[in-house]
Amino acid sequence: MDTRSSREVRVARRLIPVVLVAGFLGSGKTSLLNHLLRGHHGVRIGVIVNDFGSVGIDSMLVAGQVDSTVSLSNGCLCCAVDVEEMDAMLDRLTRADIDVIVVEASGLAEPRTLVRMILGSENPHIGYGGLVVLVDGAEFEVNRTRHPELDLHVRMADLVVLNKTDLLSVGEADAVRNRIGGLAERAPVLTTTHGRIDPRLLFDEVVRVDDEPRQLRLDELLLEQEQCHGGDGHTHLHDGYRSITFTSAAPMAPRALAHFLEEPPSGLYRVKGFVYFGIEGHTERYLVQTVGRHIRFDRAPWGRGVHRRTELVLIGADIDTGAIERDLVRCVADPSADDGPEAMTAVHRYVVES
Ligand SMILES: Nc1nc2c(ncn2[C@@H]2O[C@H](COP(=O)(O)OP(=O)(O)OP(=O)(O)O)[C@@H](O)[C@H]2O)c(=O)[nH]1
Structure with a gap:
């Protein structure tokens, strides 16, 4: 066994992964999405959100995806979109030369419906990219008491992101992590703040052949600035x-x-x-x-x-x-x-x- 970069394994037929980001109201979905959009300038991200206003317009511009972004202004995604409509959105995004699609579910969406939509899609260009469930570390116990279905959402997750750990003492963080670990069984549980997870967990970096000397794009400039000012660049990512x-x-x-x-x-x-x-x-x-x-x-x-x-x-x-x-x-x-x-x-x- 060796430890070469994942880039060295080339998968001949590239499917565009569709990553679902779910989590209860206020758990940090938009923060995570903005982190992905800002921090990964090599990857063209298409986004389906149910509330355009909740995603920073700057970040959308950073990703250069304004034209191909599909926003649903009313209601939660699973209620507003049936499988055919979802397919139309995915078609639109897959035609737009992008590398990954992230679907941000509304805080009240039922993740199971969304997973079914993706797995049931007849679009030959996409693949299931995983269900990421965000948990508000500070509110999880209160939220799950009021909304027992949240336990099920954690159980269904392919990846659990325990967010807002800055609001917890070490002991509290351990307790909620243990609780989630018990629910999630084998799914990895990442502990973070402001949704800053390593994007490489969700999708591959894309190496583009682009040797021409050129001006930095806006997103690259922003990324440089973030890194200079200790922003959420790759160097701060952790979590094993x-x-x-x-x-x-x-x-x-x-x-x-x-x-x-x-x-x-x-x-x-x-x-x-x-x-x-x-x-x-x-x-x-x-x-x-x-x-x-x-x-x-x-x-x-x-x-x-x-x-x-x-x-x-x-x-x-x-x-x-x-x-x-x-x-x-x-x-x-x-x-x-x-x-x-x-x-x-x-x-x-x-x-x-x-
Ligand atoms: N202290 C702290 N605040 C956070 C963290 N992550 C997100 N927030 C704040 O929590 C609030 C909700 O975060 P969002 O990213 O909008 O959460 P969301 O899941 O998209 O919310 P809905 O769209 O309402 O479901 C915002 O004010 C964030 O700035 C964190 O790790 N720590």
Whole structure:
């Protein structure tokens, strides 16, 4: 195993991830969205919000996405938008040459409906990017007493962001973190303020070929300013974000790998890369992308001269990298087990045919 950057694993068919940001009223969704829009100038973010006024217009300008932003001025997103309307919005955004779509749910939205909308979308250009649930650390106990459904939202999350920890003592923060950890089970729980999470957890940095000397764009200038003034640039991000790479020249065992992905280790949020199973009739390159427990495989031929091998990038928070490495080593096929093509059914249930 090595620790090369996730950029080095190239997934041939790029899907635009649709990330859902949910959380009770005032939990910090807009703060998180603004943080993403300001802090990640290399990535073109399309946004669907249910209240345009709640997102700083400056930030929208920073992201250069005013034209392709779809705003819903009335009501919560899940009530106002049915699946077809959502698809129309996603179509509009996917045509706008953007890298990631973030849907900010209203504080009263039902995340399950939104997740279904994304998973049920027929748009071939998008992929499920995960459900991020924000929790107001200072108000969680009060809010969950009044709104017991909040526990369920935390349970459904692929990533929980415990926000507003500046308002808590160390002991209070530990207590609410333990409570959330008990609800969220395996989903990573990030502790932060003002929604400042590492954007690399949610989407990849984009490397653009742009060698021309040119003037800095407004967003780049702002980013520079933020970094000069100790703003929320990358240097202040914390919370044990880790990215590790696993490689294997030996084929992987389909059942074992599928099981690993279905029951991911604690704190693991994303897996991406490609897999070589080497089973007769199934020797193509299996591209894999997971968010939380949502798994997707796409098949593609190996490029000419490309070595058949497995290369995975695994991303999470507070993950036990040694244990994950050992788990993956156990997923390498045992030649004496002689897995036949039927073993591939464990993987094929997650294959999306393009
Ligand atoms: N002290 C403190 N205030 C925060 C933090 N994060 C957000 N806030 C403030 O909390 C208020 C609500 O934050 P928003 O980001 O608007 O929350 P929201 O979830 O988008 O709110 P709704 O759209 O009403 O559901 C704002 O005044 C923020 O400035 C934090 O970590 N600490």
